[in-house]
Amino acid sequence: MEEKKEFVPDRYWYDSLWMYAFGFIILIFMGIVFYRSLNPEWKNYQKEFKKVVEKKLGPDVAKKIDFGIKQIWNPDIMGPNIADRCITCHMGVEIKGLEGEDVPVVFRTHPNPDGIMDKHPIEKFGCTSCHGGQGPALTVKQAHAGKGVRWLWPVYTREMQKHYKIQENRLVMIQINCNHCHRFDKETPGMDYINLAKQIVQEKNCRQCHVIDGYGGNIGPALTYEGDKSHELFDFSHVEADLEERELPKTVFTWHILHFENPQKVVPGSVMPNYGFSDKEKVALAMLVMSWRKIKYPVEYLSNPDKYYVLKLIDEGRIKAKEIELVSKVSLNNVDMKKQDTMKTSSTNLTELGKKLFSEKGCNTCHNITEQKLVGPGLKGVTQRRTKDWIISMIYKTDSMLNNDPIAKQLLKEYNNVRMMSLKPVSKEEAEAIYEYLKTLK
């Protein structure tokens, strides 16, 4: 070896030491980078899964397990860019024999109540279209998209239900996603909460004031795509106290629950009546409105696709939503027009008919049959307060009465200038029937 000799004195000799020091630091950092890249979270789950399978189904089955990132990709339903990688960790969902309670929940076979899995095969529907969550993610935190994760839809869990004080021992919030495709079903087996809410929507005639599925009144905000509304559009300033007191999470879902509980408290000055819903009804209604989203699934995935098509036509302005008769023949939850016609002719009892019309024409949305006021005055004893002519005119030619009659004008002022209206026109004969019914309210 040549003798190393400096040709000029190295006054910066310590630079070499620092170079080695920082070289070493970089080496360590790169070590961390490699370790992290080669040991992702999901590998631990797969190792664990193999052990579970070995124990439950024997080593032969365990040997056949294929490791690595797994995904379900159906561009029809997820879009071209998203794949559901949930099965990378939840490897047992489709393997029979892992149903038992002794198998950790992560690896358990997907339950199949009422044969739901036969109608919704995993390889076609994926996971997130029903369960929510971030499909492409590969860590628990990101995939389940809970607090602190910037993702649109979290996984619905029982844990989450506890936050909303939903007293159920099964997963019910998932019905929100069911209703993306089952929106126009009148009743769907297994979707008890949504079914209940749909029943309420029909009974209370929400359409009197709200546009739902493309048509309805315009006193309240349109609700057809309520679930798509961003949190920016909700005023939380009147619910903050409730959130803190009852330890509810600050979410749009909570806002809806509290709003159904007491509309005036959440939106001061709102004319929406307080119907006194029960806890279950509040949650069910909140779930229903959150499920009303614009979805882009292909026809073959939809239940009642023709109604989705009608809604699309209304959205695009190709059908006038005001043509209620046309729409209601094909649209959801609405009174069957044919049935109504037969009822009208066959019924001889005017009072009975009036009672039916009272709810069908939506009178009950705003009028209680007691003395209590809702949006409009309570109707108990109304036939003693007003003349027969006045009441019948008020029912069948409301607008001209509100414009000309002094009593009607006075009442309009008293009741916050909310004009009495019905979405479905009422004939004079029908008004008379309703009058007969009102007479019985004493």
Next chain:
Amino acid sequence: MNKIKEVWRSLTWSFDPKDKIEATKATSKNFWLHWFPARITYKSMSWTYSFWLGTVLFSLFLILTITGVILMFLYIPSAERAYWTIKDLENSVSFGWFLRNAHRWAAHLMVTTVFLHMMRVFFTGAYKNGGNPESNRPLNWIVGVILLVLTLGLSYTGYLLPWDQLALWAIVIGANIAKSVPPESIVGKNLYFFLAGGTQIDQPTLIRFYVLHCIFLPLLLLILSSYHMWRVRKDGGLAVSEQYKIEAKKLNKRLIQDEYTTFTIPFMFRRAFLVFLITTAIVLFFTIFAKAPLEEPADPTWTPNPAKAPWYFLWIQELIAITTIKIGDFTINGGFIGGALIPALLVFLWAIWPYLDKSPDEATGIWFHRSRIIHNIIFAIIMLYLIGITIFAMYFRGPYWQVYWPWRWPEIPHMF
């Protein structure tokens, strides 16, 4: 064996010279090193004079180029797919998170360092010629200011590429500032159209920003920064070197080269390499211990509240808020004054400052020289003000741009 040794030596001799002649030839005979001078003054080797910020910037540019080119293989500049390729980087691409984090942090560090570099040059009076008729440092200062703007442009165009809410709305704010340049109907509107490639931020904007970010701006930056570095050499090295001549002149002494200079190779080169290593280590530190943010996919129908510009433009956004004056129902929008006029004036003022600075030659290359106290105070006040309002806008501005304490920030509601 000897043959191999010979080949090795022929490749590496210029990094490890054995005598003074080799050390001199090391720079001039090596293509990669020939823009280094053969000798360098001891004062420019100092850590505390320049903090080697120029070298840090070069290192960051190198890291950004390498990670950036690899990212170009993995990214699709499409409004439908861009976000998902970034998601894939985060989730499933091998070392994807590492590339993205490193690129993002190096970019943030580069913006920071470019400001620090400018402040260093200003406070040391390094834009002065120091009586050297050969040099033209004021010109190089102007080139530096352009490079600063280019760096901001690169960072800004890169900010859009992930196509998430953060990116989209930061770009919307920037583009709306451009829109407010009067007369709006002629200049503002067309400027916006030029930037966005349409009447809103969409696919045409993305492809514009992509090409600007990946080809146009980096090339311009490369060319200009090469000129910047070449000028440093033509101006006689770092400004602090002028001090030797000034002192010698004062004492009426002849300068002997060996007394005040040493060889670039190996000493300066080694230190530059050390700076590169330090920079890399810092970038790696942030890459590993801090995540690059990725929010929800871009949604033009849903504005986050508050929507904030990238942090290096927050001072502009804050200036807009400050210069927006409300008198009763009458509102004067600060978009033009705070968003365009003041920043443009500031950049212009910075660019021409060397020509306004009439301080003596002795102040060249000295930190906080007494004769330049007024310059430094004015500059410091402006910089502190800008940094102050940036921090204010970052931590104290909440929904509707209202003032909040950072620890009493209103919780943003989620869907569930």
